[in-house]
Amino acid sequence: MIIGIPNALLNIKYRDAIQEFFQNIGVTTFVSPKTNKEILDLGVLNCVDEACLPVKVFHGHVEYLRDRCDFILVPRIMKLQKNEFICPKFCGLPEMIKYSLDIKNIIAPTIVAYDNKTLKKSLYELVKPLNIKKEKFEKAFEAFKSNLYKYRNLDYKNSDLKVLLLGHPYLIYDDFINMNIIKKLKAFGVSVYTEDNVDFYDYTYRLIKKPFWTFLRNTYNCAISLIETGKIDGIIYVSSFACGIDSFSIDLIKKDIGSFPYLVLKIDEHTGEAGIDTRLEAFVDLLKRRAKNEYNFSTLG
Amino acid sequence: MNITFPHLGNTYIAAKVLFEGLGVDYTIPPLSSKKTLEIGCLYSPDDVCLPFKIMIGNYVESIQRGADTVLITGSCGPCRFGEYCELQKKILLSLDKDIKFIVIDEPAKIGIREFLNRLSMVAKDSKLSKAKKIKALSMAVKTINLIDNIEKECRFFAGFEKNKGEFARLLKTVKLEAIEAKGAEKTLKVLEEHYEKLKKIEIDNFKNPIKIGIIGEIYTIIDPLSNMYIEDILMNLGVSTRRTLYPSWWVKNTVLSGLKINFSKIYKESKEYLGLCIGGHARECIGEAILNYKHGFDGLIQIFPVGCMPEIVSKAILPDIERRYGIPILSLVVDEMTGEAGYYTRVEAFLDLIEGRKKLCI
Ligand code: SF4
Ligand code: SF4
Numbered sequence: 001m002i003i004g005i006p007n008a009l010l011n012i013k014y015r016d017a018i019q020e021f022f023q024n025i026g027v028t029t030f031v032s033p034k035t036n037k038e039i040l041d042l043g044v045l046n047c048v049d050e051a052c053l054p055v056k057v058f059h060g061h062v063e064y065l066r067d068r069c070d071f072i073l074v075p076r077i078m079k080l081q082k083n084e085f086i087c088p089k090f091c092g093l094p095e096m097i098k099y100s101l102d103i104k105n106i107i108a109p110t111i112v113a114y115d116n117k118t119l120k121k122s123l124y125e126l127v128k129p130l131n132i133k134k135e136k137f138e139k140a141f142e143a144f145k146s147n148l149y150k151y152r153n154l155d156y157k158n159s160d161l162k163v164l165l166l167g168h169p170y171l172i173y174d175d176f177i178n179m180n181i182i183k184k185l186k187a188f189g190v191s192v193y194t195e196d197n198v199d200f201y202d203y204t205y206r207l208i209k210k211p212f213w214t215f216l217r218n219t220y221n222c223a224i225s226l227i228e229t230g231k232i233d234g235i236i237y238v239s240s241f242a243c244g245i246d247s248f249s250i251d252l253i254k255k256d257i258g259s260f261p262y263l264v265l266k267i268d269e270h271t272g273e274a275g276i277d278t279r280l281e282a283f284v285d286l287l288k289r290r291a292k293n294e295y296n297f298s299t300l301g
Numbered sequence: 302m303n304i305t306f307p308h309l310g311n312t313y314i315a316a317k318v319l320f321e322g323l324g325v326d327y328t329i330p331p332l333s334s335k336k337t338l339e340i341g342c343l344y345s346p347d348d349v350c351l352p353f354k355i356m357i358g359n360y361v362e363s364i365q366r367g368a369d370t371v372l373i374t375g376s377c378g379p380c381r382f383g384e385y386c387e388l389q390k391k392i393l394l395s396l397d398k399d400i401k402f403i404v405i406d407e408p409a410k411i412g413i414r415e416f417l418n419r420l421s422m423v424a425k426d427s428k429l430s431k432a433k434k435i436k437a438l439s440m441a442v443k444t445i446n447l448i449d450n451i452e453k454e455c456r457f458f459a460g461f462e463k464n465k466g467e468f469a470r471l472l473k474t475v476k477l478e479a480i481e482a483k484g485a486e487k488t489l490k491v492l493e494e495h496y497e498k499l500k501k502i503e504i505d506n507f508k509n510p511i512k513i514g515i516i517g518e519i520y521t522i523i524d525p526l527s528n529m530y531i532e533d534i535l536m537n538l539g540v541s542t543r544r545t546l547y548p549s550w551w552v553k554n555t556v557l558s559g560l561k562i563n564f565s566k567i568y569k570e571s572k573e574y575l576g577l578c579i580g581g582h583a584r585e586c587i588g589e590a591i592l593n594y595k596h597g598f599d600g601l602i603q604i605f606p607v608g609c610m611p612e613i614v615s616k617a618i619l620p621d622i623e624r625r626y627g628i629p630i631l632s633l634v635v636d637e638m639t640g641e642a643g644y645y646t647r648v649e650a651f652l653d654l655i656e657g658r659k660k661l662c663i
Contacts, residue, residue: 048617050607050634078577091579092614099574099621110577207387216384242608247348248384255391266348 003107004069006061007032009054009090010077013169013196017147018073021123024140025132030069032061035176039064044269046101053240053268054170055089055096057177062097062106074106082114084214087245116145159191161287164226166195166219166253167238168246171267178238179273181265181280185236188284193232200225206256219249227260234261234287236280241268261287302326302401302426305368307356308333310523311452312548314479314488315445322437322485323427328368329480330359333526337362342637344392351527351606351636352520353385360393370401372423440485442552447492449549451475451499456532460510460541463503469536471499511600511655514593515544516586518605518612522546527635528604529644540652543598545589546582566592574618581611590622590630600629600655602648607636629654 005011005018015031022029032039035057043060065072074097077090089096094108109126113119120141127137163185171178172194185192195218203224204210204217211217219237226232235253239246250264263283265276303326306316313329320327331337333355341358360371371393373386386404393400403422406415424434455468462468475495482488513535521527522544535542545567567588574587590601603619605612616632623630631651633644 048613050609050613050616055613085580088580088583088610089614091577092575092583092611092617095575096614096617100617211384211387213384241348243348244350244608244610247346247350247608248388250348251346251388252391255388255395 001071002028002030002069004062004065004072005029005031006058006065006072006074007034008058008061008174009093009170011073011075012173014148017144020147021140021144024143025127025130025136027130030065032064035060035174040176040269048096048100050242051089051096052242053177054168054174054243055093056269057170057174058093059097059101062103063101066101066103070105072103072106074108075111076108077111077113079112079114079214081214081217083210084114084212084217086214119145159189161190161234161284161291162193162232163190163287164193164198164223164232164235165238166223166235166249168215168240168243169196171238171240177240177267179267179271179276181236181238181276184277184280185284188281190284190287193226195219195222198222198226198231203228207252213245213248215245216249216252220252223253224256227257233291234263234283236283237262237264239264239266241266261290302370303328303368304370304372304403304423305330305360305363306372307359308524309520310548311448311476312445314448314476314492315441315548317480318444318485318488319437319441321488322440323424323434324429325424325426328363328366330363330366333359333524335526338526338637344396346388348608349388350608352518352524353389354637355524355526356385357389357392360389361396364393364397364400369399370403372403372405374405437485440489444489444492445549445552447489447496448475448479449547451492451496453543453547454499456536456542456544458502458504458541459536460512460539461504461506461508463505465539467502468499469533471495471502509659510539510541511652511659512541512543512598513655514589514598514601515542515604516546516589516593516601517603517615518609519546519551519582519585521604521606521609521635523548527606528633529635529639529641531602531604531633531648534645534648538652543593543596545592546585570595574622575614579611579614581609583611583615586612586615587618587622590619590628591626594622594626594628598628599659600631600651602651603630603632605632605634607634629658 003022005015007015011018019029019031039060040057041060042063043056043058046063047056047059062072062074074094076094077086080086094106097103097106107126109122111122113122123141123144124137165172165182165185175183182192200222203221211220223235237250239250254262261283263279265279267276304320305328306312308330316327317329337358338355339358340361341354341356344361345354345357373389386402390402403419405419427434452472455472459468475492478491479488482491515522515532523546525533532542532544567585569588570591571584571588575584578584586603593601603612603616619630619632622628629651631647633647
């Protein structure tokens with residue numbers, strides 16, 4: 001039996017951990033390749049028009065895997081934090097896939113993982129039908145846990161200009177959708193931080209209501225922390241059109257940071273690379289000019 | 302203190318009864334219009350969903366008329382509605398820093414006590430006794446149920462009426478008179494009288510009108526501006542429509558979910574497709590689709606705003622229901638740029654299709 005793992009959405013971030021987990025319990029996996037033109041087109045063709053780009057791309061990956069493996073893993077990720085949610089589209093992903101692609105052989109474990117116990121339970125439910133021995137599962141689970149943070153080692157060389165690259169992990173890690181933005185920034189001599197390779201603090205006390213979206217909370221906290229501690233010179237927010245969560249995060253941050261350099265890049269399947277390049281270049285120029293100007297005033301007072 | 306609140310269908314009538322019953326100052330925002338939407342778009346982020354923009358428009362128009370306290374509902378579902386209040390608050394404060402807010406959350410989330418606590422903030426200015434306050438609240442609940450029932454029946458029986466336009470006229474006058482009436486009791490009386498009148502309107506049981514179920518995102522299908530008056534248009538064409546998601550339904554559902562009772566048939570029907578709540582009202586949309594089919598409806602119109610996350614999931618599922626049950630479904634996606642002409646053409650074409658099918662069947 002081969003289980004296909006679509007290389008999209010949060011699977012991108014946890015790909016290695018997932019793969020090794022299955023290996024440890026003796027199941028062969030097949031990961032779809034990095035997003036490419038063919039996969040993107042498959043996704044756009046088969047998904048509901050109104051969906052956001054990452055969800056469309058996910059559809060493309062599933063369609064690609066369709067005849068290449070026996071089952072396809074389409075996790076239904078409900079919660080990664082207690083009392084928080086991720087996105088309605090993640091919760092309804094298996095249904096979207098099932099009915100839009102008319103595909104029956106999907107495995108759709110419900111993942112509620114806000115602590116060790118719940119994560120373990122979710123994974124156990126997933127492998128239960130396979131009759132795996134308890135010890136084997138325990139071992140695979142431990143390995144899975146220690147692998148979860150592997151992706152953190154994004155190297156970044158230290159340059160004078162530091163930019164925080166915000167956005168959902170599946171936009172940041174998918175070079176095809178984000179048009180190689182990290183590489184491009186590096187070529188401009190900018191060092192890039194992302195949510196995953198910095199530590200940040202909780203600033204949500206500034207909001208009247210605790211956010212219940214994990215993505216929103218992380219993005220907000222990360223941006224405010226790094227600005228407050230003076231670690232960065234600018235923020236670039238990569239977002240996809242029609243993302244309901246970003247429509248809030250982008251503005252919540254904007255309203256809080258005053259005139260701090262902030263570039264929002266929204267992408268969908270029609271976005272041209274040239275336009276993005278021009279805007280990136282202009283933004284980096286702005287940062288360089290600001291760095292030269294010695295007034296390094298704090299924008300947050 | 303002068304309280305205002307966003308429009309949601311007929312709630313303004315119930316709010317009027319509540320605040321007049323309590324003796325608290327209030328401002329009803331002008332009925333949502335193109336202008337409301339323009340104001341809303343001006344102050345809202347581009348990408349946010351349509352209901353957000355219209356609500357901002359409502360607040361601003363009310364504040365211009367003297368309101369200083371804004372009542373916001375933040376239901377804590379995994380959808381944007383729950384995140385609204387934060388950003389809305391920031392936007393309004395940037396316009397006028399003295400605005401106050403009362404956030405009403407779902408009792409299921411914050412507990413019944415805290416819920417009542419916040420509700421009582423609304424009545425802070427009222428000098429009435431506790432018993433009178435509770436009476437005002439119960440009158441408001443009665444109002445919303447009554448007016449929603451009147452509207453529901455008008456919209457359904459419009460297809461069966463003997464003299465064209467009677468139900469439409471009644472629906473129009475009842476709302477006008479209710480809002481003109483002075484005091485909570487009088488308002489309620491207007492509603493009761495019209496409910497009696499409604500029962501006397503002559504109906505032709507041999508008619509066989511087109512029957513359409515309206516499903517989709519709750520705000521959009523309740524708010525006539527968002528759905529471009531779809532129900533009025535269908536009513537004028539002699540089409541019977543039904544929609545379950547009314548403010549009164551929402552009240553009932555919210556309270557019951559606070560008591561952890563899952564009462565509705567809707568959830569039973571939707572189970573096969575969507576077993577759990579994914580936020581918004583996607584489950585209700587699917588459940589309603591199937592229920593409407595079982596009740597012999599001829600077609601369904603799903604309406605949701607651009608970028609609406611849960612309804613995109615429903616839209617992916619609906620084609621399967623269409624195939625399996627053989628009920629035509631039209632999905633309409635709206636935002637501030639939706640052109641009227643194209644919208645109405647699609648509705649008309651859809652009605653033609655259903656009419657054709659109906660003739661074939663007989
Ligand atoms: S969080 Fe945004 S980008 Fe991600 S799936 Fe949801 S709507 Fe799409
Ligand atoms: S259900 Fe749709 S319209 Fe309502 S808040 Fe969520 S995304 Fe917006």
